[in-house]
Amino acid sequence: MADLPLPPGSTIGILGGGQLGRMLSQAASRLGFDVVILDPEENSPAGRVSRGQIVAAYDDPTALNVFGRVCDVVTFEFENVPAASVERLAEAGALVAPGPTALAVAQDRVDEKTFLNAVGATTVKFAAVDSVDDIMAELDQVGLPCLLKTRRDGYDGKGQAWIRDYTNVPEAWAAIGGRPAILEAKAAFTRELSIIAARGRDGAVAVYPLGENKHAGGVLRTTNAPAQIDAKTEKRAKAIAASILDGLAYVGVIGIELFDLGNGTLLVNEIAPRVHNTGHWTQDGCVCDQFEQHIRAVAGWPLGPTKAHAQVEMTNLLGDEVEQWSKLAAKPDQRLHLYGKAEARPGRKMAHVNRVRPL
Amino acid sequence: MADLPLPPGSTIGILGGGQLGRMLSQAASRLGFDVVILDPEENSPAGRVSRGQIVAAYDDPTALNVFGRVCDVVTFEFENVPAASVERLAEAGALVAPGPTALAVAQDRVDEKTFLNAVGATTVKFAAVDSVDDIMAELDQVGLPCLLKTRRDGYDGKGQAWIRDYTNVPEAWAAIGGRPAILEAKAAFTRELSIIAARGRDGAVAVYPLGENKHAGGVLRTTNAPAQIDAKTEKRAKAIAASILDGLAYVGVIGIELFDLGNGTLLVNEIAPRVHNTGHWTQDGCVCDQFEQHIRAVAGWPLGPTKAHAQVEMTNLLGDEVEQWSKLAAKPDQRLHLYGKAEARPGRKMAHVNRVRPL
Numbered sequence: 001m002a003d004l005p006l007p008p009g010s011t012i013g014i015l016g017g018g019q020l021g022r023m024l025s026q027a028a029s030r031l032g033f034d035v036v037i038l039d040p041e042e043n044s045p046a047g048r049v050s051r052g053q054i055v056a057a058y059d060d061p062t063a064l065n066v067f068g069r070v071c072d073v074v075t076f077e078f079e080n081v082p083a084a085s086v087e088r089l090a091e092a093g094a095l096v097a098p099g100p101t102a103l104a105v106a107q108d109r110v111d112e113k114t115f116l117n118a119v120g121a122t123t124v125k126f127a128a129v130d131s132v133d134d135i136m137a138e139l140d141q142v143g144l145p146c147l148l149k150t151r152r153d154g155y156d157g158k159g160q161a162w163i164r165d166y167t168n169v170p171e172a173w174a175a176i177g178g179r180p181a182i183l184e185a186k187a188a189f190t191r192e193l194s195i196i197a198a199r200g201r202d203g204a205v206a207v208y209p210l211g212e213n214k215h216a217g218g219v220l221r222t223t224n225a226p227a228q229i230d231a232k233t234e235k236r237a238k239a240i241a242a243s244i245l246d247g248l249a250y251v252g253v254i255g256i257e258l259f260d261l262g263n264g265t266l267l268v269n270e271i272a273p274r275v276h277n278t279g280h281w282t283q284d285g286c287v288c289d290q291f292e293q294h295i296r297a298v299a300g301w302p303l304g305p306t307k308a309h310a311q312v313e314m315t316n317l318l319g320d321e322v323e324q325w326s327k328l329a330a331k332p333d334q335r336l337h338l339y340g341k342a343e344a345r346p347g348r349k350m351a352h353v354n355r356v357r358p359l
Numbered sequence: 360m361a362d363l364p365l366p367p368g369s370t371i372g373i374l375g376g377g378q379l380g381r382m383l384s385q386a387a388s389r390l391g392f393d394v395v396i397l398d399p400e401e402n403s404p405a406g407r408v409s410r411g412q413i414v415a416a417y418d419d420p421t422a423l424n425v426f427g428r429v430c431d432v433v434t435f436e437f438e439n440v441p442a443a444s445v446e447r448l449a450e451a452g453a454l455v456a457p458g459p460t461a462l463a464v465a466q467d468r469v470d471e472k473t474f475l476n477a478v479g480a481t482t483v484k485f486a487a488v489d490s491v492d493d494i495m496a497e498l499d500q501v502g503l504p505c506l507l508k509t510r511r512d513g514y515d516g517k518g519q520a521w522i523r524d525y526t527n528v529p530e531a532w533a534a535i536g537g538r539p540a541i542l543e544a545k546a547a548f549t550r551e552l553s554i555i556a557a558r559g560r561d562g563a564v565a566v567y568p569l570g571e572n573k574h575a576g577g578v579l580r581t582t583n584a585p586a587q588i589d590a591k592t593e594k595r596a597k598a599i600a601a602s603i604l605d606g607l608a609y610v611g612v613i614g615i616e617l618f619d620l621g622n623g624t625l626l627v628n629e630i631a632p633r634v635h636n637t638g639h640w641t642q643d644g645c646v647c648d649q650f651e652q653h654i655r656a657v658a659g660w661p662l663g664p665t666k667a668h669a670q671v672e673m674t675n676l677l678g679d680e681v682e683q684w685s686k687l688a689a690k691p692d693q694r695l696h697l698y699g700k701a702e703a704r705p706g707r708k709m710a711h712v713n714r715v716r717p718l
Contacts, residue, residue: 005685043410329660336389336390339391340392
C-alpha cells in the first residue's frame with residue numbers, strides 16, 4: 001500500500017480515458033505524477049497524454065489486476081464503475097478513491113436520494129417504482145407532472161420520461177425500458193446551480209464558489225461562475241456540500257447539482273462522485289482547478305485554494321460546434337480547451353471554452 | 360505540408376524531452392493537438408505526457424525522417440539543434456519553427472551579438488577571439504575585467520571564465536578548453552531583466568511584462584514578474600524585443616535576457632530561441648502562458664493575450680530542494696510545477712514554484 005501523501009513520481013491510475021480523464025491526467029503530470037489510463041478504446045483522449053494506457057474492459061479481471069499493481073492510487077472519471085472492479089483493484093494493492101460507498105450511492109438514484117435526505121440535503125419528493133402498478137400507486141404522493149427515471153445507468157437526459165397525467169404512465173414505463181425506476185416530483189426551480197467541492201484524506205473540506213448552469217436537451221450548455229447568490233444561500237449550499245462529503249467519508253472532488261427554488265430553498269438534484277462538467281470554469285477562474293484538487297485529494301496532499309480570481313462563463317462545444325475553434329482562438333478573453341477527439345459526432349462533447357472577465 | 364492554422368488533432372513534434380518539452384506538450388494537448396517527442400533518453404519527462412516518443416539521437420537521420428513525416432510542425436526545447444537535423448525535418452515534410460536563422464544566431468555568441476547590434480539591440484562590447492594572442496590583442500578595446508566564453512555550446516555558466524588581468528589570460532583560455540571564443544566586457548548592471556515575447560506566422564508580436572531575475576552560480580534562482588519598471592524603459596524593452604523578432608522573421612516564443620544599467624540603458628545579454636525558464640511565471644500570472652503562446656505561434660494560430668493578472672515570484676527547485684514539495688503543497692499561494700524527473704542530481708532543475716499574489 002502506498003505511503004501518503006503520495007510523493008511525485010508515483011503512479012496514479014484513472015479508470016476512463018475521456019476528456020475528464022485527460023484533464024485529470026494533465027493536472028497529475030503538473031504535480032510530477034505518472035499516469036496510467038484503463039479504457040477499452042485504444043488511443044483514448046486521456047491515454048494520449050499519459051504515460052500509458054491499458055486497453056481493456058472496465059471489468060476485465062487480468063487488466064484490473066495489472067492496473068492495481070502498477071498504480072499507487074486509482075481514481076475514475078465516471079461513476080458507473082462496477083463494484084467488483086473496485087474490489088479487485090484494492091486486492092491488487094491500489095488505494096481507490098473516491099471509495100465504494102460514494103460509488104454505490106451515486107449509481108442508484110433511490111439510494112442517492114435516500115442518502116441525501118438522511119444527511120439533511122433535501123431533494124424533491126420521490127418513490128422507488130418497479131412496475132406500472134407501483135407508479136400508479138405513488139402518483140398521488142409524488143404529484144403530477146413527475147419524472148420517471150431508471151434507478152441506474154442514465155446520464156445527460158437518457159433513460160428518463162415525463163409523466164404528465166395518468167394516461168401516459170404505460171408509455172413512460174415503456175420509454176425507459178421497463179426497468180427498476182424512481183419517480184421524482186417536478187421541482188419548481190428558478191435556476192440550476194452546482195457546487196464543486198472536495199474532501200481530503202484528512203477530512204478537510206474545500207468548496208468552490210457556486211456555478212449557475214443552463215442545460216439544453218438534457219446536456220449542459222453553459223456554467224457561469226461565481227454565480228450571483230446571497231451570502232445566506234451560499235452558506236447553506238456550502239453546508240449541504242460538507243454534509244454530503246462527510247456523510248460519504250468522501251475523498252476527492254464531487255459535483256453536486258442543485259435546484260434553486262428562488263425562495264431561499266435549495267434542493268439537491270444529483271451528485272456525481274468525480275470531477276464535473278460544471279467545474280470546468282475553475283481552470284481559468286481559480287489557481288487550483290478541480291482537476292488538480294481531485295488529484296491532491298486522492299494523493300493525500302493538502303487541498304488547494306478554491307477562491308475565484310475571475311468571472312468565467314464556460315460553454316460546451318458539442319459535435320461540429322468545435323469547428324468554431326479558429327474563431328474562438330482569436331478572442332483574447334476566450335480560453336479554449338480541446339479534448340483531442342477525432343470524430344465530432346452530433347451532441348458529443350468535443351471541447352469547452354471559458355470566457356474570462358475580471359471579477 | 361500542413362495547412363495553417365494547424366487544426367486540433369494535428370501532430371506537433373518537440374525535439375527534446377526535458378521539462379520545457381513537457382510543459383510545451385501539456386499546452387499543446389490542452390489545444391487538442393497530439394504530441395510526439397524526439398529524445399535519446401527513454402521515458403523522458405516530456406515523453407511520459409505525450410502520445411509518443413522516438414528514442415534516438417537528435418542527429419539520427421532515420422529517426423528524423425520518421426519524426427518529420429509523423430509531425431505537421433516540429434519545434435524544440437533547446438537551441439543547440441544541429442542545422443542538418445532541421446534540414447532533414449523540412450525535407451521530410453514538417454514545418455520547423457523557429458527557423459534555421461534563429462538557431463544559427465543563437466548557437467554562436469559572436470553571430471548573436473553581431474546580429475543584435477545590427478538590429479539596434481545594444482550589447483556589451485565584445486570581440487571574437489581564437490587564441491591567447493587574439494585575447495591579448497583585444498583586451499584594451501574590450502576592457503578589464505572581461506568574460507571569456509566559448510562561441511558555442513555553453514549554458515548555465517558552463518564554458519566561461521573571467522579575465523581580471525593580463526596574467527590570467529592563458530589560464531582562462533585553458534579553462535574554456537582553448538576553443539573559438541568571445542571576449543565580453545563586464546556590464547555594470549544593477550539588475551538582470553528578461554523579456555518573454557512571441558511572434559506569430561502573420562508577423563504579429565506579443566510581449567509579456569518583464570521579469571526581474573536573480574541568478575546564483577550561473578543558474579537562475581528566481582524571477583519576479585511583472586518587474587517594477589518605469590514606462591519609458593519598459594517601452595524601450597518591448598521595442599528591443601520587436602526588433603529582434605522581426606530581424607529574425609521569428610515564429611514562436613523567445614527569451615531575451617537584459618542587463619539593466621540603472622540609468623535607463625538596457626543591454627541585451629543573450630537570446631534563447633525557445634520558451635525560457637524566466638517565463639515560467641506566466642503559467643500562474645497570465646491566462647495564456649508562454650507554453651501555449653509558443654504552440655499557438657508555431658501552429659499558425661493567433662497569438663494569445665500577454666497581460667498579467669497576478670504578481671508572481673518563480674523559484675527554481677534544484678536537486679534535493681524538490682524534497683520541499685510537501686511543505687510547499689500546503690501553502691495556498693504557492694503553485695507547484697514538478698517535472699517528473701526520477702533522479703534529483705545536485706543542481707538539476709527538478710521543479711519550480713510560483714508564488715502568486717494579487718497585483
